[in-house]
Amino acid sequence: MNHILALIKKDLLLEIRQQYTFYGILLYVASTIFVLYLAMGQPEEKVWNGLFWMIQLFICVNAVAKSFLQESQGRMLYFYTVAGARDFILAKLLFNAGLMILMSIVSLLLFQVLMGNPLQNPVRFIGFVCLGGCSLSLVFTFLAAIAARARQGAALMAILGFPLIIPQVLLLMKMSNTAFADVIQAGLLQIVLLLVALDVLVIALAVILFPFLWKD
Amino acid sequence: MRLQWWKILSIILLLYTFIAGLLIPLPYETAYANSNLYESMRNFFFHVPMWFGQLILITVSLVYSILYLRKPNHRYDIIATEFARTGTVMGCLGLLTGAIWANYTWGAAWSNDPKQIGAAIALLIYIAYFVLRNSMPDMDKRSRVAAVYNIFAYFIYIPMIMILPRLTESLHPGGKGNEGNPGLGGSSLDATMETVFWPAVFGWTLLTTWISTLRLRVRILEEKKHSA
Numbered sequence: 001m002n003h004i005l006a007l008i009k010k011d012l013l014l015e016i017r018q019q020y021t022f023y024g025i026l027l028y029v030a031s032t033i034f035v036l037y038l039a040m041g042q043p044e045e046k047v048w049n050g051l052f053w054m055i056q057l058f059i060c061v062n063a064v065a066k067s068f069l070q071e072s073q074g075r076m077l078y079f080y081t082v083a084g085a086r087d088f089i090l091a092k093l094l095f096n097a098g099l100m101i102l103m104s105i106v107s108l109l110l111f112q113v114l115m116g117n118p119l120q121n122p123v124r125f126i127g128f129v130c131l132g133g134c135s136l137s138l139v140f141t142f143l144a145a146i147a148a149r150a151r152q153g154a155a156l157m158a159i160l161g162f163p164l165i166i167p168q169v170l171l172l173m174k175m176s177n178t179a180f181a182d183v184i185q186a187g188l189l190q191i192v193l194l195l196v197a198l199d200v201l202v203i204a205l206a207v208i209l210f211p212f213l214w215k216d
Numbered sequence: 217m218r219l220q221w222w223k224i225l226s227i228i229l230l231l232y233t234f235i236a237g238l239l240i241p242l243p244y245e246t247a248y249a250n251s252n253l254y255e256s257m258r259n260f261f262f263h264v265p266m267w268f269g270q271l272i273l274i275t276v277s278l279v280y281s282i283l284y285l286r287k288p289n290h291r292y293d294i295i296a297t298e299f300a301r302t303g304t305v306m307g308c309l310g311l312l313t314g315a316i317w318a319n320y321t322w323g324a325a326w327s328n329d330p331k332q333i334g335a336a337i338a339l340l341i342y343i344a345y346f347v348l349r350n351s352m353p354d355m356d357k358r359s360r361v362a363a364v365y366n367i368f369a370y371f372i373y374i375p376m377i378m379i380l381p382r383l384t385e386s387l388h389p390g391g392k393g394n395e396g397n398p399g400l401g402g403s404s405l406d407a408t409m410e411t412v413f414w415p416a417v418f419g420w421t422l423l424t425t426w427i428s429t430l431r432l433r434v435r436i437l438e439e440k441k442h443s444a
Contacts, residue, residue: 142368149361150351159347163340164369166333167376170383174406194379198372209364212285 001084007091014070015099021070025063029103032058033110042116045180052111053132053172057165059103060136061154064096067141068148080214089145089210093203096137104133118180125179131192132172135199139165142206149213171195222422229419236412237261241408252321259317261412265309265420266387270338272421273303275426278370281363294435296366297349302428304342306420311335322387329387330380337376341369 015022032055073078074160079088108129112119119125140161147156175191242248242257280296283289314332315325326332348365352358381388 013240026225137371146348146361146365146368149357150348152351153339156351159344160365163344164372167372167379170380174383194421198375201371201375209285209368212360213364215360 003087004091004094007079007083008095011067011091011095021066025059025099025103026106028062029055029059029107030110033107033114037114040115044179045118048111048115048118049173049176049180051115052107053176055107056104056132056136057162057169059102059107059139060133061158061161063099063103064144064168065147065154065157066135066139067092067096068144069153071148076214085211085214086207088214089142089206092145093138093141093206096141097134100133100137101130104129120181121179125176128172128176128179131195132168132176135168135172135195135202136165138199138202138206139168142202142210143175145206145210145213168195168198171198217303226419226422226426229415230423231249231262233412233416233419234419237416240408240412255319256320259313261416262396263310263313263317264413265417266306266313267335269420269424270303270306270310273299273306273372273424274338274342276425277303278367281366284359284363285367288356290355290359290381291436293363294432294439296363298431298435300342300366300393301431302424304339304346306424307335307339307342311339317388319357327387330383331377332379334380338373341373345369 018093036051036055040047040051083091105126140157143157143161144165146160147153150156171191171194175188175195178188230261237258242255248254277299279294280299284292284296311332314335318327318329318332319325322329345362345365349358349362352361
């Protein structure tokens with residue numbers, strides 16, 4: 001536990017010291033949504049919802065991609081001996097989940113400002129956004145580890161990840177559709193639980209498989 | 217040629233599938249009275265076993281990937297790759313036979329049916345698996361990273377094909393209303409059809425295993441030639 005906290009703290013410190021990466025992603029979020037606004041104006045709610053989650057997907061690929069690429073081979077070996085592979089991947093998963101939740105909320109704000117506000121139930125939608133950002137980041141963190149091992153960048157991550165992320169995205173679309181009207185959708189709780197179960201599955205797979213990935 | 221008993225069995229079962237599958241009387245209720253399937257229903261003996269075959273082959277591939285991670289033997293890696301490759305070919309054939317059937321029965325080759333989407337996703341996943349393999353020149357690393365992706369993808373793919381059909385309506389049997397069913401619509405399979413269907417599944421699976429073992433032998437010979 002201490003190892004995990006220390007590793008998260010290290011990632012945080014790195015973000016604070018090398019601010020260009022953090023602001024880089026923020027700028028990516030802002031400019032993508034701005035271009036989207038110029039292209040689409042203020043779309044109707046179904047399109048709004050679809051665009052929002054697609055943008056989250058691309059933000060996630062870019063925000064998470066660097067998390068393993070920035071670590072050099074020698075430093076990886078150091079972490080591996082000091083903290084162990086399981087602590088390392090758990091720290092990365094947690095850190096990226098936090099980063100992605102922050103980015104999702106920023107992009108929700110920008111969507112509100114630029115693309116109009118079709119939300120009837122904003123509190124619920126914010127909840128879904130946090131859950132969604134977390135789910136996306138978990139899958140892509142592990143894929144970033146694979147892509148980094150293959151010495152490839154975000155392009156390979158997208159190829160590997162987009163087919164695998166489809167169940168999460170479909171579940172998120174379905175649950176967030178309920179935030180646009182005051183109707184009560186039957187089985188909403190079931191969908192949320194399904195998504196949480198998928199997240200747990202991804203974490204378990206990452207923890208089991210990561211040590212094999214980094215063994216040399 | 218090493219003609220083992222199961223290869224002969226595969227030939228017999230597939231001969232039986234083709235002859236009986238094209239000749240047996242179809243159940244009148246499901247084929248003519250209640251639907252527009254008519255004689256196209258015979259595609260059932262060819263289309264559905266492709267999916268059974270694909271799932272079995274990628275499961276074999278998964279098992280060998282796990283074995284490779286437990287004990288890095290290069291042979292396990294070749295087996296995992298070749299079974300995934302034949303599984304992908306089966307997936308393509310399943311998609312094609314399904315598209316032809318859908319064109320006649322549902323009016324369009326592609327209609328965003330959850331099972332069609334699931335099939336397309338499986339193809340994307342396994343093509344990505346081969347792209348990932350080819351992106352690494354170092355053999356040891358390639359085998360290990362590919363095995364990890366194979367296991368990760370399999371355990372997300374299987375829940376996915378359980379979830380997808382339950383989210384939207386499906387045109388496939390058993391997909392009416394919100395009761396989307398990831399498997400077969402049990403009621404539409406009558407006893408006469410079962411006598412052809414299960415032998416067909418075994419026949420196609422054995423045939424693809426045969427193809428995979430042939431590919432495997434070629435790969436092992438190639439590598440012997442390179443290392444010699």
